[in-house]
Amino acid sequence: MDKSRKTVVEYLDKILADSEKAAPEDLLFSYKGILYPATLCSPETFQVLDSFEARSDDVILVAYPKNGNYCYTNWLDQVLNDLEITAAKYTEEEIKKRINITNELSVFPRLEFGDPEKFKRMKELPFRRIIITHLPPQVLPKSIFKSKAKILLLVRNLKDTAVSYFHFYNNMPTLPSFGSWDEYFTAFMHGKLCWGSYFDYLVDWNKHVADENVMAITYEELKENQTLGLKKTADFFGFSLSEEEIQTVAEKSSFKAMKEKSSKTPGAFGEIFFCKGGVSDWKNLFNEDQNQEMDKTFEELLARTKLGAKIKYEVYCKA
Numbered sequence: 090m091d092k093s094r095k096t097v098v099e100y101l102d103k104i105l106a107d108s109e110k111a112a113p114e115d116l117l118f119s120y121k122g123i124l125y126p127a128t129l130c131s132p133e134t135f136q137v138l139d140s141f142e143a144r145s146d147d148v149i150l151v152a153y154p155k156n157g158n159y160c161y162t163n164w165l166d167q168v169l170n171d172l173e174i175t176a177a178k179y180t181e182e183e184i185k186k187r188i189n190i191t192n193e194l195s196v197f198p199r200l201e202f203g204d205p206e207k208f209k210r211m212k213e214l215p216f217r218r219i220i221i222t223h224l225p226p227q228v229l230p231k232s233i234f235k236s237k238a239k240i241l242l243l244v245r246n247l248k249d250t251a252v253s254y255f256h257f258y259n260n261m262p263t264l265p266s267f268g269s270w271d272e273y274f275t276a277f278m279h280g281k282l283c284w285g286s287y288f289d290y291l292v293d294w295n296k297h298v299a300d301e302n303v304m305a306i307t308y309e310e311l312k313e314n315q316t317l318g319l320k321k322t323a324d325f326f327g328f329s330l331s332e333e334e335i336q337t338v339a340e341k342s343s344f345k346a347m348k349e350k351s352s353k354t355p356g357a358f359g360e361i362f363f364c365k366g367g368v369s370d371w372k373n374l375f376n377e378d379q380n381q382e383m384d385k386t387f388e389e390l391l392a393r394t395k396l397g398a399k400i401k402y403e404v405y406c407k408a
């Protein structure tokens with residue numbers, strides 16, 4: 090396992106151990122009306138979030154939890170590292186140095202995770218950075234929009250997102266478990282989950298989806314044709330990759346390959362991050378009333394929006 094990945098696994102393992110010791114009521118905190126997991130985020134870090142200085146060449150990935158962040162991040166990481174290392178013709182020694190700098194500066198896997206000092210450390214990173222966040226646009230540091238950095242918005246159909254997040258909530262020690270699917274469904278519909286309401290998230294991001302520095306891509310389109318999705322992403326960020334290179338990366342980041350890789354990694358995370366990796370798992374849990382309730386809310390809030398159309402609700406969320 091490479092060193093940077095090992096550091097992330099060690100970091101996540103520590104979070105798991107801390108969460109297991111915590112009382113359920115101490116697992117979450119609320120900041121400006123939105124819940125966050127207390128072992129990963131802190132109010133102090135949110136208070137200085139605006140001190141984060143975005144750069145115009147930052148690669149920014151935004152997605153609500155369970156929209157396929159992990160796989161995409163892995164892919165972006167791999168492409169960016171490969172591209173920069175090839176372009177700069179780094180020696181083995183320089184590559185090691187680059188990994189060490191990342192580790193020393195402790196860049197946590199999400200913008201909003203970690204200690205308040207991290208933004209100072211991130212400033213020192215000498216290479217192109219990948220910034221991943223679950224935050225809605227109005228909570229993001231203002232410099233992100235000012236810098237005109239490119240933002241990739243990854244979205245997934247609402248029903249599979251709800252189901253994936255339900256399993257995640259119940260398997261992840263950082264989050265309090267729900268007694269039943271019905272209880273969870275009510276919390277999902279009212280935005281009483283970490284990072285708030287997915288409906289609000291989509292409504293808020295819809296205001297930016299036509300911006301020239303923003304591109305939306307869906308989990309489902311990546312699932313249908315990963316190579317094409319990755320090609321669109323590469324074009325958007327200006328990565329120069331041949332068809333063959335895209336194909337190789339697509340193979341390395343397939344559901345099967347990612348699941349296998351994570352199962353070989355020490356730490357309990359593989360099983361938690363990868364359930365079925367499919368489309369339509371929601372049919373196993375939603376009852377008729379719940380289907381109607383979600384369909385109605387989608388119709389009211391999102392059906393006539395650009396992002397709502399992109400999600401193809403009729404195809405992915407109707408029985």
Ligand code: A3P
Pocket residue numbers: 153154155156157158159160249252253254256312342343344345347362363364365366367370
């Ligand atoms: P399921 O819970 O439906 O299986 P995130 O990474 O944002 O936490 O999202 C996790 C979801 O993305 C999980 O969905 C996981 O299986 C799925 N996923 C991760 N990598 C994938 C891949 N390469 N192809 C398809 N789905 C993937």
